[in-house]
Amino acid sequence: MVIKNTPSAVVGLVRGRSLAGQFLASQLVVVAVVLVAVAAVSVAQSEGEFREVRGQRMIAVAENMASAPIVRERSEQDPADPFIARTLAPEVDRAVALSGADLAELLGPDGTVRASSDPSRIGARVDLGVSRADEGRAWFGDADIDGTHSLVGQVPILSTDGEVLAVASVSEGYPSTWALLTRAGEGLLVYLGLGAMLGLVASWLLSRRIKRHTRGLEVAEIASLADHREALLHSxxxxxxxxxxxxxxxxxxxxxxxxxxxxxxxxxxxxxxxxxxxxxxxxxxxxxxxxxxxxxxxxxxxxxxxxxxxxxxxxxxxxxxxxxxxxSTELAALQGQLSSHKSVTDTLRAQTHEFANQLHTISGLVQLGEYDAVRELVGTLTRRRAEISDAVTQHISDPAVAALLIAKTSLAAESGVSLLLDPRSHLNPLDPAMATDVITLLGNLIDNAVDVSVGAADARVTICIDDRDGLAISVLDTGPGVPEHLREAIFARGITSKPEVPGGRGIGLALVRLVTAQHGGTIEVSDGPGGGARFLVRLKAVSHHA
The missing domain is CATH 3.30.450.20 (PAS domain)
Structure with a gap:
């Protein structure tokens, strides 16, 4: 059996977006998310590096500007001098030119802009609340200057007694995200682009592989196939x-x-x-x-x-x-009944053959005029039949079971096997249904025992039936016995239905165990006292005929 899935097997399904296409789209989303994450990390790293490096640079430029003699001199003079902005303009412009900063200013202790590289800001007020420069310490950090997020470095200009005379401030606006990405490394964008391209190619190849392994089926088709399979299997x-x-x-x-x-x-x-x-x-x-x-x-x-x-x-x-x-339980039961009928037919055939031989003998004696011999032969045959019948019926009161034993005795004798009933046997009349099951048990056990005893030196089968405590049926043969490791398997494995395979009576012993289990009984196999095998069936409850 080969398991195959073919698209043509699914009829009437509405195709949605292809599975490979969905997978490719999801992979593209994953690649995009990874690229964005890498870019975000790179931007954050570049921004941190910019803040640290340029922050120290802003402080250095501010210190350089604050240490200029003209700046210190003018800071110690009257801060309200209207010419101070013009006087210090060259210094703040030089600070911008040397550092590459966007803005350089000199502030008063109250934050008023005294001089600036942007003349329009002179006289404006700068909030020094976040800065510590007005406390006499250098500081750098973020500030908003005219709506631009900037990095600011501020250095105080102190008098000889430690008083803050002014504050030198240098600032530079934060670069754009694109600029930060380019700062992360010359090859970063190349690597990101290459990673995106490889991700796209890998996603496309993987989607093709998935499509090939799903036999070209889409999601709805796979789900429908699974539903159909479940419905088929369970119906x-x-x-x-x-x-x-x-x-x-x-x-x-x-x-x-x-x-x-x-x-x-x-x-x-x-x-x-x-x-x-x-x-x-x-x-x-x-x-x-x-x-x-x-x-x-x-x-x-x-x-x-x-x-x-x-x-x-x-x-x-x-x-x-x-x-x-x-x-095949019912079929097996019918087969058991058929086997019983076949057994009766074989018994009748054996008896017919025996009677024919006896009649031929009687006919010959009559033709020879040996009438005394005829009388003696008929008497002997009558006594022998009576002995067989009496040997069974005096212990077995159920007519069906007794008839089976008498018939099996003749059939076994034809095969050269003696069928003996243990004198300790006892069986009262049974209900018809119970009698049928007992016949099935007994018939199959006897047939099996006769088959394995044929050809033995002292071929015989001994039967014991006792209903005084439940029902016990014992069948002892003189065959080769049953190996211990096969004593369970002989009840389980029947012969195959292939006509070329020989084999015994098929499921006869399986029927024995099945009928026994239906009556809540047990069956045991053991070695016989003189060799061979002994089958012992015990039934807990027996229905007797009223």
């Missing part, structure tokens, strides 16, 4: 169970759960851990393909199952097996 009457190469259950429909008696949670668990009958577990774990059209019959303690197994492959690789199963 068919046959049980279906799939097992992977490791012995794990990968698929289990409702019929299989019922037939195997496993819970809904069995899927995903090991086939040998969910309580499946050991004979079925052994069959499923063997992992071999049946390779034909026949079924393997396995009898559990409550059912007779016909199983057929096929190997499953995907892409030329074996992935496990799929086993279908049918409940």
């Amino acid at each position: 068919i009457r046959e049980g279906v169970i799939a097992v992977n190469n490791d012995g794990g259950i990968t698929l289990l429909n409702d019929s299989a759960r019922t037939l195997l008696g496993v819970p809904d949670s069995a899927v995903g668990q090991g086939v040998d851990t969910v309580g499946i009958d050991p004979a079925v577990v052994s069959f499923l774990m063997s992992g071999e393909d049946d390779g034909g059209d026949g079924d393997t019959v396995i009898a559990t303690r409550t059912r007779v199952l016909a199983l057929s197994r096929r190997a499953t492959t995907s892409g030329g690789r074996r992935i496990g097996t799929v086993t279908t199963m049918r409940d």
Whole structure:
């Protein structure tokens, strides 16, 4: 069995956006998010580096401007001098030119701009609340200057007694995001672009691979296929169970759960851990393909199952097996009844053959005029039949079971096997339904015992039936016996339905265990005291005929 998914198998489905396209789009989003994150980190690092390096630079320029003799001299004079801005203009312009700053100013202790590289700001007030320059300490930090977010460095100009005379202030606006990205490194944009291109190519290749592995099916089609598969599996009457190469259950429909008696949670668990009958577990774990059209019959303690197994492959690789199963319990019961009828037919045939021989003998004696010999032969045959009948009926009061034993005695004798009834046997008349089940049990056990005893040195089958404490049926043969490791398997594995495979009576012993289980009984197999095997069936409750 090869598992395939073909787009043509899905009819009437509305195609949405392709799965590969959706995956490609999602991958592009991921690539874009990664690129944005990398860019954000780079911008943050560049901004931090700019603040640290240029902040120290602004303080250095401000200190240089504050240390100029003309600046200190004019700061110690009258701050209200109207010519102070013109006098100090060359110094603030020089500070801007040397540092590359945007703005250089001299402020009064109250924040009033006394001189500035931007003449329009002279006389304006600057908030020194965030600065510590008015306390006599150099400071750099962020400030908003005319609506521009700027980095400012401020240095106080002190008198000889430590009084703040003025403040030298140098500022530079923060660069744009693009400028920060370019500051992060010459190859950063190249790397980002290359990463984006590689991400796009990888996403496209991956989307193509996904499309190939999904057989070109889209999301809606895959979901519909899964729904259809579930509906199909759970609607068919046959049980279906799939097992992977490791012995794990990968698929289990409702019929299989019922037939195997496993819970809904069995899927995903090991086939040998969910309580499946050991004979079925052994069959499923063997992992071999049946390779034909026949079924393997396995009898559990409550059912007779016909199983057929096929190997499953995907892409030329074996992935496990799929086993279908049918409940053949009723069919097995009918087969048991058919076997019983066949046994009666064989018995009648054997008796017919025996009677024919006896009649030929009598006819010959009559032709020879040996009438005394005829009388003696008829008397002997009558006594022998009476002895067989009396030996059974004095212990077995149920007519159906007694008739079965008498018939089996003649049939076994034809095969060279003596069928003996233990003198300790006792059976009262049974209800018709109970008698039918007992005949099924006894008939199959006797047939099995006769078959294995044929050819033995002292071929005999000994039967003991006792209903004084429940019902016990013991059948002892003189065959080769049953090895200990097969004493469970002989009740489970039936013969295949393939016509070329020989084999015994098929599911006879499986029927014995099934009928025994239906009556709440047990069956045991042990070695006989003189060799051979002993089958002992015990039924807890027996329905007798009123």
